[in-house]
Amino acid sequence: MYRATKDIILPTTITGSLPRPSWYTENLGTRHFLEAMVNRRFREQYEDAVTCFIRDQELAGLDIVTDGDAHFDDDVGGQSWTAYPPNHMTGLDIEHPVPTPAGRGGIWFPRGHILHDYLESRVMPIVTGPISRGNLQYTAMWKAAQRITEKPVKWGSVSAEIVTFALQDRHYKSVPDRMFAIADAFNEEYHELADAGCPVIQIEEPQIHLLAVRNIVDAVINPKLMVEVFNRTVKGLRAKTEVWAHSCWGNPSAQRMFASVQTYKPALEAYNTVDADVITFESSASGGIDLEAIGKIITGKKIAIGVIDHHTLQVERPEEVAAQIRAALKHIPAERLMISTDCGMGREGMSRRHAFYKTVSLVLGTNMVRKELGVPEAKILAADERYSLVVPIK
Numbered sequence: 059m060y061r062a063t064k065d066i067i068l069p070t071t072i073t074g075s076l077p078r079p080s081w082y083t084e085n086l087g088t089r090h091f092l093e094a095m096v097n098r099r100f101r102e103q104y105e106d107a108v109t110c111f112i113r114d115q116e117l118a119g120l121d122i123v124t125d126g127d128a129h130f131d132d133d134v135g136g137q138s139w140t141a142y143p144p145n146h147m148t149g150l151d152i153e154h155p156v157p158t159p160a161g162r163g164g165i166w167f168p169r170g171h172i173l174h175d176y177l178e179s180r181v182m183p184i185v186t187g188p189i190s191r192g193n194l195q196y197t198a199m200w201k202a203a204q205r206i207t208e209k210p211v212k213w214g215s216v217s218a219e220i221v222t223f224a225l226q227d228r229h230y231k232s233v234p235d236r237m238f239a240i241a242d243a244f245n246e247e248y249h250e251l252a253d254a255g256c257p258v259i260q261i262e263e264p265q266i267h268l269l270a271v272r273n274i275v276d277a278v279i280n281p282k283l284m285v286e287v288f289n290r291t292v293k294g295l296r297a298k299t300e301v302w303a304h305s306c307w308g309n310p311s312a313q314r315m316f317a318s319v320q321t322y323k324p325a326l327e328a329y330n331t332v333d334a335d336v337i338t339f340e341s342s343a344s345g346g347i348d349l350e351a352i353g354k355i356i357t358g359k360k361i362a363i364g365v366i367d368h369h370t371l372q373v374e375r376p377e378e379v380a381a382q383i384r385a386a387l388k389h390i391p392a393e394r395l396m397i398s399t400d401c402g403m404g405r406e407g408m409s410r411r412h413a414f415y416k417t418v419s420l421v422l423g424t425n426m427v428r429k430e431l432g433v434p435e436a437k438i439l440a441a442d443e444r445y446s447l448v449v450p451i452k
């Protein structure tokens with residue numbers, strides 16, 4: 059069901075994570091969120107961080123904001139994205155974490171590559187019994203963000219299959235069994251979140267495109283199974299809230315995971331069958347090569363395109379953002395087009411200021427196109443000349 063994006067032309071948002079403030083030195087670790095929030099120092103830093111993240115997005119004029127993934131620890135490559143759920147669910151031995159075996163999830167980088175550190179940081183609890191949601195506490199974290207803004211706060215989190223691939227298992231008989239157990243636990247958590255009023259729930263990185271592009275013929279672990287896992291994760295949610303599927307080609311330590319530009323084409327038919335209201339596609343870093351195919355194959359859903367590259371520090375000019383949106387509008391009708399970043403900017407590598415000005419540029423560029431279409435523009439306090447501290451030229 060469309061909620062957050064209802065009645066807005068070219069709604070704007072970011073993917074999720076934002077760079078941590080340098081003064082945010084507290085980490086959750088394996089503590090429960092509510093337990094950590096009892097601590098005065100954690101609570102102050104956490105709430106201040108969420109406030110900064112949201113305020114920056116409001117100043118930039120975004121329509122839909124996130125809490126910047128403020129519960130992530132200060133991990134190598136933003137490992138918390140994967141590690142937070144298993145460290146807070148039940149059925150896992152968090153006291154004795156072990157490294158994820160090499161090559162799991164189809165990713166490998168040799169020693170000497172920056173992402174080898176990321177692989178070494180995949181230190182995860184072992185599955186020892188039936189998995190359930192335990193202390194994920196997404197609802198409490200979402201409320202801590204939504205209570206300080208009138209803008210809709212989107213809640214995003216990692217897909218069940220990414221977590222599944224990272225774990226070693228002494229309980230489930232097969233990988234799909236483990237995957238479905240995690241998907242069911244997430245589903246229960248998301249229903250609580252939707253019932254609490256969360257206006258957008260975003261499942262991050264279904265592996266549909268990553269398996270399709272590798273062209274691996276596997277009777278079990280294939281894009282069809284990934285669609286099934288996605289649909290099980292979000293079962294029943296669209297009756298209550300807006301469901302997004304976020305896809306990209308990777309972002310730990312702001313790195314490209316592939317040596318060359320990848321295409322979504324082999325995965326689009328499968329993506330069109332996911333039980334979601336919106337699908338997001340990385341598009342800026344790839345120069346928009348898939349826009350035509352996306353417009354043709356993704357029907358009946360809204361499409362969010364990334365117009366900001368999370369891998370680079372060069373802030374996109376508003377004119378570049380506008381050009382990308384105009385290119386998308388050739389293939390996707392304005393009523394179904396949304397504007398986002400390719401992926402999160404907060405998984406190690408970018409400064410807060412770079413992320414902030416990229417977000418401002420995203421909205422400035424969107425406003426240029428909104429003006430051409432004759433639809434309302436967003437107010438961008440961050441770009442209001444009246445408040446410049448520079449003395450005007452006489």
Ligand SMILES: [Zn+2]
Pocket residue numbers: 073263304305306307308309400401402
């Ligand atoms: Zn992403």
